[in-house]
Amino acid sequence: MSGKRYTDEFKIEAVRQITEGGYPVQEVAARLGVTTKSLYDWKAKFGKPSGEYQKEKATQDELKKLKADLKRVTQERDILKEATAFFAGESKKNTRS
Numbered sequence: 001m002s003g004k005r006y007t008d009e010f011k012i013e014a015v016r017q018i019t020e021g022g023y024p025v026q027e028v029a030a031r032l033g034v035t036t037k038s039l040y041d042w043k044a045k046f047g048k049p050s051g052e053y054q055k056e057k058a059t060q061d062e063l064k065k066l067k068a069d070l071k072r073v074t075q076e077r078d079i080l081k082e083a084t085a086f087f088a089g090e091s092k093k094n095t096r097s
Helices: 008-019 025-032 036-046 050-095
Strands: none
Touching (some): 008 025, 008 036, 025 036
């Protein structure tokens, strides 16, 4: 196992050679220097109709963005809670004089 990472574009192109080009998996694997298992795995993931894959990718991207936004808003809320508690305490100190 070489542990080499390939881009999604590379994987999609490899799958396209199998699905659209009609080349055998073994031939494409040998030509690209990858294992047949990798190609079968890529085919399972990227071999969906391109529109379906694009929708899934867009959904994943949106989910990632929403999680980041949620994290940021949660941090902002926590800061505002701490500030409110701090200023409430300061306000009480100033009214006791």
